Amino acid sequence: MSKARTVQRISIGSAEGRFHWLLPLSAMSLMAILLGILVCCLLISLMLGSVMLTPAEILQSILGAADTPDRRVIWDFRLPRSLAAALSGMLLALSGALLQNLTRNPLADPSLIGISQGAGLAVVLFVVLLPGAAIEVRPLVAFGGAIAIAFLIRWLSTSDGDNHTLKFILMGIGIAVLLSAITSALITYGEIDLAMAALAWLSGSLHTAGWGDVRLLGLCLLLLTPLIAIYSRPLMALRLGKHMAQGLGVPVAWTEHILVCLAAICAATVVALFGPISFVGLVAPHMARRITSESDMGLHLVTSALCGAAMLVLSDLVGRVLLLPVQFPAGLVTALIGVPVLLLLMMYYTQHRQL
Amino acid sequence: MRLLIKVAAAALLLATGVSAQETRSVTDDAGRVVEIPVNPQRIVSQNDNRLTLPLLELGAPVIASAGRVGVDGKPFLRTVPDLLGVDFHNSDIEFIGTYAELDFEKITALVPDLILTTRDEHIEPLSRIAPTLLVSPNSYPVPDGMARIADLVGRSAENDRLQANYQAKLGVVGGHFPANVVSTVTFSFPAGDALYVYRDLGALTVAMKDLGISQPEPFASMKERRATLSPEQLPSIDADFIINFYGSQADAGPEEVRVGLENFVPGWCDLLHACREDQYVFLPYASFGYAWSALELNVDLLTTHIAGRSFAPLN
Secondary structure, eight states: OHHHHHHTEEEOSOTTSSSOOEEEHHHHHHHHHHHHHHHHHHHHHHHOSSSOOOHHHHHHHHHOOSOOHHHHIIIIIIHHHHHHHHHHHHHHHHHHHHHHHHHTOTTOOGGGGTHHHHHHHHHHHHHHHOTTSOGGGHHHHHHHHHHHHHHHHHHHHHTTSOOOHHHHHHHHHHHHHHHHHHHHHHHHHSOHHHHHHHHHHHTOOOTTOOHHHHHHHHHHHHHHHHHHHHHHHHHHHHHTOHHHHHHTTOOHHHHHHHHHHHHHHHHHHHHHHHOOOOSHHHHHHHHHHHHSOTTSHHHHHHHHHHHHHHHHHHHHHHHHHTBTTBOOOHHHHHHHHHHHHHHHHHHHHHHTTOO | OHHHHHHHHHHHHHHHGGGGSOEEEEEOTTSOEEEEESSOSSEEESOIIIIIHHHHHTTOOEEEEEEEEOTTSOEEOSSHHHHHOOOGGGSSOEEEEESSSBOHHHHHHTOOSEEEESOGGGHHHHHTTSOEEEOOGGGSOHHHHHHHHHHHTTOHHHHHHHHHHHHHHHHHHGGGSOTTOBEEEEEEOTTOOOEEEESOOHHHHHHHHHTTOBOOTTGGGOSSSEEEEOGGGGGGGOSSEEEEEEOSSGGGSHHHHHHHHHHHSTTGGGGOHHHHTTOEEEEEGGGGOSSHHHHHHHHHHHIIIIITSOOOOOO
16 A cells, blocks of 8 residues: 555655655645636635626736726726635634644644734724824734734743643733733723724734735745745654654754744734734644645645635625625634634534543 | 828727826825826726715726625625715626635636726736826824825815815804814724724714814824723713714624613713713714715714703813
């Protein structure tokens, strides 16, 4: 069986390099299917909206030179928004998958390390205290807040030289609750117009997404993917436990720091651009787990990313077309979908004693 | 031959449509210099009671506006039907979503030639569609804001006419008001979950000032437009008169707002001189609209409720 499996592997990298990017044929087929599903989701997303378009009209709008309203709808709004949703979903899912495997907690997601809450507090402080400041700075402020809180939680949970996963999780939950309370107080007692602007950002919406956002998300994914691929092997070892990982030669503390950094940057980039979008990081890795085994960490991460992309594209589509022209933020739709999924997961894990 | 050239030129102008419009440069409230049509013909507004209302009152050609969605799921324009009788169902104005989440695709399909928004995060996406101006009406008293909006859409002459009407009305009723009247401007919901005090609330506070009605300290000099009060702070709003608001919906009438206040502080009316003396006044939401008609409405309402009666001063 093992021999047959080896024969079916396809090399997609240099056999002489340090990393052998070998994938079983079944994995390649699975990825092709998931990619096909994602492309279908994107196509549906491009077809539906205030202006309904057929695939032929979409193609004509993208390839044609005439400046028609259809072309502007597709080119200026629908295409960048759908691509931004797919890329954001990938980054959030990767962040969640890294954290779930690192903490060995199936309920971990980016909010566990304070990403959403850190970005939320930073943006609300920025909007309420500096109302005249340029809006272009806001993503940087959000990114800074998210990363700062993620590192603070990491530092607090490891400051005594100890490094317990449970302490990391509890510290994350505690800090996140504290930050949410401060954010709520600022919104409640702040100037109404400013509070409304902050609230709109906190709902997590992709409705202003443009090509600039797509480029930034694509660049982030391009830069982080090789690092995530490299650290997927140590992550696999960490899943076996810290002592086992140490025995296998993994520098545990350093690897954990790097993985937390990668997860934080993935999620913080999305949150900085569009506000907190919950549950994609939690649910997508679980969807991937139903499809693939975690014994192949690389495949699990890729599957999680594709599931996250499809999930966010569909969530954004639902929010965009459900009650046209009223637009629901994708963050609201993912929460509406995510909470029932979370409850189902909890029931499933309770039954299977995995919590 | 000359006729043929004229016909060809006219056809060319028609074919080029919007791009043939004469333009000018203006600076919006974000400090951006924007090239806009001198006489815009297809205006889109992002805010109903702060932009659509003044635009329609000035006679500007509004083709689409953001609005609200009622409990029945139908869209409506806040304060606009109350003051001008115009709403989505009885006009050609297209509904383009709520003010925070606009349907950019629908706006694109409408091919506007000018877009006005109050929100800075909308500037970039809306600018992909048409020249977009950020206007912050809440930064200006209503007369200044109306003049600003009128200038941007080329309707200054109409604004001057409306301003003259308001000044004439003020001249007629201004002398009927007693001196040194103090009134608080509050807002609470029928749910009774919050109580706000406003220093600046659209046309109402401007009309109060024009009629010599002052607001009590510390609210008159607070930096923010609005303060949120806790139940134990209720006595601090007391004054000769207290103004609150009711909506046109059945579940937001004056009686429902009173019930809400009872939920907020049981026995609230007994704690306030203004309420005990029947000087607690409910005005319609339209009175804090942003328009000359809202200012005129306030002059009428305040004349009726304050100048047209005897009252017991707080001090």
